[in-house]
Amino acid sequence: MFEPRVALASLSGESDAEWARVGSEFAGAAFLGGVALDEKSRAAARKLVERDREEFLPEDPLSFVAAELDALGDEPVRPAVNVRSATLPPVREAARLCADRDAILEVNAHCRQAELCAVGCGETLLRDTDRLAEYVAAAAEAGATVSVKVRAEVEGVDLGETARSVASAGAEAIHVDAMDSEAVVRDVTEAAPDLFVVANNEVRDGESVREYLDYGADAVSVGRPSTDPRVLRRVREAVDEWFAESNAERPSADESNADGVAK
Template sequence: MSGATFEPFEPRVAVASLSGESDAAWARRAAPHVGCTFMGGIALDAATREAARAMVEDRDRTEFLPADPVEFVERELSELADAPVRGAFNVRTTTLDPLRHAAEICADRGAILEVNAHCRQDEICAAGGGETLLRETDRLAEQVRTASGAGAAVSVKVRAEVDGVDLVTTARACERAGADVFHVDAMDSEPVIADLREATDLFLIANNGVRDRETAHEYLGYGADAVSVGRPSDDPELLERVRRAVEEWFEAHPPGPGGGVSV
């Protein structure tokens, strides 16, 4: 099942490279093999940008810190406009105004705005962004409502196995706040996808270790609507292998009414 207003992308494979460069040029290289490209994650506000600057100094992680983050979102989505793939942007923020502006840009371009509740870098978490939001459900839901209210399709990127976090409760709160997509880094807890499938109507994207037919079919068997490839997102042979596996799965298990999975 998927969110009532969310238009599923096809093929149901995404790339989400959050550990390296992930701009329009990267997205274009993946486009022949996937249905959606999650660019970013971009630090939007003062607190997360200060954290990103510390990450540049400590670990040379420059990909999160364009000079003007909202302009960067607009430019990269514009450069992707004629590519046969749906654009998406993963963003990190602790305040709502820049999130709203980025969501408006995504809405204008039919792109997905993804709220990052996933990053576990110490600097981002200390600023109140990333994984911190998983423990502060009200703040996470507020970000979702803001992005949804701006007209964007909204995804929330999360990770499993976070101490003290009930991911099903978090997912339900995000769904009530207007999220369409739950993008789950399952870590070593793949069955969490089945729990989320039973509990919500969100469009579920399963991530972590997706490399081949076996890993893709495992997640889809638990009820995922799509899978995403992370670090090897620049490997076209792997992406094509995953795409073939996903298309094979859905030939045997056609999506149900509204585009969701029929199992």
């Protein structure tokens, strides 16, 4: 999916190519956006701006996605884009743009602002897994590598079930904002072992990195301090250290028999 196993997580209105460049030295992937793609989600984003939140509202969101992904072309990170949409066709279009650029299309089932939820975006998709699965399937059929951004602690939502459902719809990754429930990462990895799991929320240092990786995450991501090189360096070093230790504990091909069991 990406190496090193550190990602920069979307901050609406801030996470463009220029933002990604600041942290690219430390990260293997950069999730741009979130970008509102269709008229309903853009109307919701406009309302958010009216109450002083930052949002991307370019004239043409798909051209914006293409341009920002292209602008990351020379950086050593895998580009990704987090999208919101109340309707399916623009998700398919954005996925085509991602497929052409080997970028990850991330379906946002995470944002909890009332304006976005009211038009069926973000967190509402967690309670409407059929529609979420339709978005994932359309994006995967368009050829993109698909991730789904989810949030823990949403009443009535079992993220293990969500993970299974998006995996069978064609998602390859799930990006889990664990909130204050870090162990949810273990539920997700156990429920859908084939998904690449990116753990998120308060990843800041060795302790938080080890906790998520010990729960089975394949990578971690950093949101709010994603332009702070001190945090990113600490996180990157802890991730590299954890994988070096876990590789050393695993027997190499020379030391194991054909079944992978240590001799």
